[in-house]
Amino acid sequence: MGFDKAKAIRAAEKYLAQGKISSALQEYQRIAEADAGDFTALNTVGDLYARLNQKAEAVACYRRVAEHYREQGFTLKAIAMYKKLTRFGPEDHQTALALAQLYEQQGLMVEARAQYMVAADAFARAGNTREALGVLRRIADLDPTNTHVRLRLAESYTRENMPDMAAEAYTLAGERLASRGEFEQSLDAFTKALALRPASHPALAGLLAAHTALGTADEAADILEDVAGERPDDLEVRAMLVRAYVEAEDAWRAELAAKELVARDPSSFTLYFDVIRLHLRQGNVADAARLLGGVADPALSGRQEAALTELLQEVLARDPEQMEAHRLLVRAYSAMRDDAHLRSALER
Helix, strand or coil, rough: CCCCCCCCHHHHHHHHCCCCCHHHHHHHHHHHHHHHCCCHHHHHHHHHHHCCHHHHHHHHHHHHHHHHHHCCCHHHHHHHHHHEEEEEECCCCCHHHHHHHHHHHCCHHHHHHHHHHHHHHHHHHCCCCCHHHHHHHHHHCCCCCCCHHHHHHHHHHHHCCCCCCHHHHHHHHHHHHHHHHHHHHHHHHHHHHHHHCCCCCHHHHHHHHHHHHHCCCCHHHHHHHHHHHHHHCCCCHHHHHHHHHHHHHCCCHHHHHHHHHHHEEEEEHHHHHHHHHHHHHHHCHHHHHHHHHHHHHHHHHHHHHHHHHHHHHHHHCCCCCCCHHHHHHHHHHHHHHCHHHHHHHCCC
């Protein structure tokens, strides 16, 4: 004679009404075994094990039900089951990771971050550092504004002797801190990144920006000078050095740094424009005109006529008798075929 599921359910309900939990459990176990697809019955088996304080057995049932719902795409039901599991093991990494991923699917990022953190802490306590790092990285990527997690990640990478990953994490934290105007903290993060990777362009750029915001661009220039000395062919570092001296308002060193860069990379001549503007701000009109004479040819051939003419006009506004600037302006308008401005320049 086949298994009578309805009869077993009636018997189980009768035992429950009488408070006979063990007998009810036996009936529901028979139901779950006879019908492997009846996960409601299996959930009830878990509940009855829990009432009997047989926690391990209850957890095994709940986990089977939770995994089934997750695999079938019943996200809300899976979340409910995994939340049941947290009552028995609130620090279980397996449960926390499953919940975090389900919350993430639902767009519940606060809840997802909280469960990822539970998993990360559980891995760390167990000495599974690499697994903890992987989860921390997920938290940091999930919430780019959370600099605390990013810095914690960087420190962990450093302890694990993973300098490239640590430098990247410090740099990302520094950029986020800078975007919030927390320049001293961002400078500390960039400094730590450079201690690990001294020639990192993103970290050097961040350090320059932070020092500039703090009014200490000269300190950034000192650091960039050292890096440029060690890496003389690193053109990006040399370009940052020019910008650092401009921000520090050191026109002569900025000009020298630009000269050394352009000697290696002629296409970088546009950085001279920043140096020229600095000379003008400082009232050094003759020096500005001198540099404009040197960059006129590459500016005209490099389609930088607008910047060239703008600076020449500023020189002449400050010193109308500057004949070299006047000659260059006429030449620029002629090259541009700007007849109206050319006539005006010739009439001066």
